[in-house]
Amino acid sequence: MIKCPKCGNEVDSDDEYCKHCSHKLKKKPITDKKNIIIIALIIIIIAIIGVICYSMFTTEPVKVVDVGVGTFNCSNELNFTLNKTDGPFKEYIADNGRYTVKVFNLSQGSYYYNYGLSLANNEIKTYPSSVIDNVLIYNSTANVGEYVGEPRFIAIIDNNDKNLQIQIVTPEVEDTVQIANSFQFKN
Template sequence: MVKYCPKCGAEIKREDAQFCDKCGKSLRVKKVNTSRGKSTNKRKRVIVVALILIVAVAGFICYESFFAEHLKTVNIGVASFNCSDDLNFTMGEIGEGYVRYQDQSDSYLVKVWDFSQTSFSYEEGLSLANEAVQDCPSYYVDGILIYNSTANVGEHVGDARFITFIEDSGKNMQAQISTPTPEDTVLIAKSFKFLA
């Protein structure tokens, strides 16, 4: 078989020649390193996966920082519940058998009755606490019965209030939760626990 120089096209006369006699071009055949190509592809895949992970982690951090609802647990002595991180509940009015807790704007209220500490029986206390609210329109949100009412005292008179009741007959206790949104009422109600 006749070989020719790939550079100048001169005929190569010797079978074992390593250089072209006319132009001096090397005639050695370079071996293709297939393992290098595989490692380059593998490296590219690792870089792509690393970039995807970095973007995913950055996305999660952004979501947590800007969009996720930040919650805290509030302990009011007789009960605990979760609420938005920006709410601060303090003890307000104390009446016969109940204590009222409110946030700094007086828009979020948690009123707790301990009927074992009053002259009312548990049944009398429940009807007394629920009487006014039960006339309001009601519906279920995430399994919690919500009464759609309006604030009737203080600087928020006429503002929307979404109310629900949490009861523990074994402890003779009841709580009334009132917030400006049904979502906040449900959030507090679902996490509400009597501690006494």
């Protein structure tokens, strides 16, 4: 039992209003440990569901692209097709024309072809570079076509066992890193 702060009469501690003067009584704060635990668990479950939903809807879908000698992952929005086949050189280009994956088969190239490729690689290696997620990225700009002056990020993957070299060129460093890190040579 408690006393009503307005009229001073005794009332039951569970009453919401004084039965003598109708004054609203303050409710006791919830101190029941069981209720607190249940509320905390509900909040935790809602937070976990929120994190799962956020990650499901913010993760960009990925697809696998096959370039004959290997495969790589890229955004579902990119559609690579074979653009050029010059002897030991194959170029796969995305529909937007800004992403390329070039495959060089050094065992099929002539001495002059491989020497020219070596000179081109030496030129690329003079560009500013940085390592991102274990991928050496060269910073350049497009120097031909309608995209002249746009940034280009280049990664070179060598497979000496198969005498292959892959050059990845994209306008987004994240895409270059994703393709380079996911590139898998076929057996």
